[in-house]
Amino acid sequence: MTRREAVAAAAAGITIVTSAQAKPAALGGDPVRKKPFPGWPIVGPAEKDGLQRVLTSGKWYRGNGQQVAAFEQKYAELIGTKHCLAVANGTSALMVALHGLDVQAGDEVIVPPYTFIATINAVLSKCALPVFVDTDAASFQIDPSKISAAVTDRTVAVIPVHIAGTPADLDGVLAAAKPKGLKVLEDAAQAHLAEWKGKRVGTVGDCGTFSFQASKNLNSGEGGAVVSNDGDFIERCYAYHTNSNARKPPAGSGAFMSGWNGAPAAQGANLRLTEFQAALLLAQMERLDAQSKRRDENAAYLSKLLSEIPGVTPAAWPKGATRSAWHLYMFRYDASQFANLPRAKFLKALSAEGIPASGGYAPLNRQPFMENILNSRGYQRIYGAARLKQWREQNELPVNDRLCNEAVWFTQTMLLGEKRDMEDIAAAIGKVRQFASALATSSTPA
Numbered sequence: 248m249t250r251r252e253a254v255a256a257a258a259a260g261i262t263i264v265t266s267a268q269a270k271p272a273a274l275g276g277d278p279v280r281k282k283p284f285p286g287w288p289i290v291g292p293a294e295k296d297g298l299q300r301v302l303t304s305g306k307w308y309r310g311n312g313q314q315v316a317a318f319e320q321k322y323a324e325l326i327g328t329k330h331c332l333a334v335a336n337g338t339s340a341l342m343v344a345l346h347g348l349d350v351q352a353g354d355e356v357i358v359p360p361y362t363f364i365a366t367i368n369a370v371l372s373k374c375a376l377p378v379f380v381d382t383d384a385a386s387f388q389i390d391p392s393k394i395s396a397a398v399t400d401r402t403v404a405v406i407p408v409h410i411a412g413t414p415a416d417l418d419g420v421l422a423a424a425k426p427k428g429l430k431v432l433e434d435a436a437q438a439h440l441a442e443w444k445g446k447r448v449g450t451v452g453d454c455g456t457f458s459f460q461a462s463k464n465l466n467s468g469e470g471g472a473v474v475s476n477d478g479d480f481i482e483r484c485y486a487y488h489t490n491s492n493a494r495k496p497p498a499g500s501g502a503f504m505s506g507w508n509g510a511p512a513a514q515g516a517n518l519r520l521t522e523f524q525a526a527l528l529l530a531q532m533e534r535l536d537a538q539s540k541r542r543d544e545n546a547a548y549l550s551k552l553l554s555e556i557p558g559v560t561p562a563a564w565p566k567g568a569t570r571s572a573w574h575l576y577m578f579r580y581d582a583s584q585f586a587n588l589p590r591a592k593f594l595k596a597l598s599a600e601g602i603p604a605s606g607g608y609a610p611l612n613r614q615p616f617m618e619n620i621l622n623s624r625g626y627q628r629i630y631g632a633a634r635l636k637q638w639r640e641q642n643e644l645p646v647n648d649r650l651c652n653e654a655v656w657f658t659q660t661m662l663l664g665e666k667r668d669m670e671d672i673a674a675a676i677g678k679v680r681q682f683a684s685a686l687a688t689s690s691t692p693a
């Protein structure tokens with residue numbers, strides 16, 4: 248049997264393994280794949296030159312260097328927005344943007360539960376109340392049809408998160424948010440170059456935020472950005488991110504970096520990106536387009552192969568999504584189609600075949616930290632027992648609970664290699680399915 252025939256069989260859910268592979272790797276057989284997937288980050292002369300230039304210039308921060316400003320201009324052009332402010336990381340981008348939107352203690356902000364905890368932490372950093380809205384079963388994104396019911400007279404904003412780099416249903420979110428006067432902050436931490444109806448995400452709502460943390464498709468170790476077409480909003484963000492120093496002090500104020508530069512309009516913090524990080528981003532950006540195209544191609548091929556395997560359902564795109572960043576490749580695993588092999592054992596068996604995979608997020612709305620926060624002195628005082636009781640009663644998100652038990656993730660770097668890599672992934676899943684019964688009854692701990 249040729250390799251291609253084996254892959255086709257795997258894709259059809261009828262893997263026929265060679266004698267060397269006659270057992271799943273988790274039970275002592277040969278793995279489908281022995282080669283590692285592409286590593287990350289990818290580093291070349293541009294990164295080294297950029298860092299060296301900043302090092303020898305002695306200009307290491309945005310106040311005296313030019314890299315941060317150059318990056319802001321290039322990134323704004325790349326995603327098609329008027330303004331970009333670079334900040335220390337994606338979490339601080341969210342905090343800065345919430346400040347720019349004037350989110351305050353006592354306000355409520357609608358969030359998805361299927362996200363990284365930073366989305367929620369940023370809301371909590373403003374002493375605002377995150378209100379969770381359930382997930383759409385097919386897309387794994389926030390379900391806009393459930394937003395209206397979660398709005399109260401304290402709600403000021405919605406944060407759709409483009410999870411895995413695939414756009415959330417922005418038309419649905421805007422239709423729910425705008426008639427109620429809510430701001431829309433797109434958390435695009437995972438979604439560089441993703442598109443909604445041909446427009447880059449982060450530019451569809453009132454503002455967007457990005458992360459350039461080490462795992463992200465655009466990476467400087469740590470880093471983040473806030474984008475918007477609203478110049479006044481960006482100036483509020485700018486002042487906040489550099490300890491309340493406005494970019495353009497009022498004429499005649501005369502003060503500079505003495506704590507206040509003449510007109511402290513609000514509180515602030517130091518959340519500046521360094522020149523070193525901006526130099527790395529400028530270099531990494533040169534590869535972003537080609538890498539994104541490679542992920543597009545490989546993900547489409549993988550979806551074609553996986554959609555044929557019973558029990559594996561790739562996450563759907565909301566209607567209106569025209570490009571994913573493929574920061575993650577996600578699918579739903581149906582154990583009933585795999586001889587009731589528990590997901591934990593499926594993941595272990597896949598990993599033994601040389602295909603690293605994870606089960607993704609746990610339900611954030613149920614994590615103990617939320618209860619601790621609701622019980623804190625400050626939240627009790629600001630929101631009152633009646634509102635917090637109601638919050639707990641409404642905090643039932645059955646679609647998300649189920650998804651958190653069924654999801655499987657591959658990381659973006661697995662999509663950066665060859666078509667053959669996708670065939671390995673499909674073949675490994677097919678093989679695990681073929682031996683699911685033996686794996687399910689084996690005593691190997693999950």
Ligand SMILES: Cc1ncc(COP(=O)(O)O)c(C=O)c1O
Pocket residue numbers: 336337338339362363365366408434436437458459460469470471
């Ligand atoms: C959806 C989401 N929001 C926010 C963040 C926070 O970004 P950072 O880690 O750069 O602070 C992340 C990072 O993983 C994320 O995935």
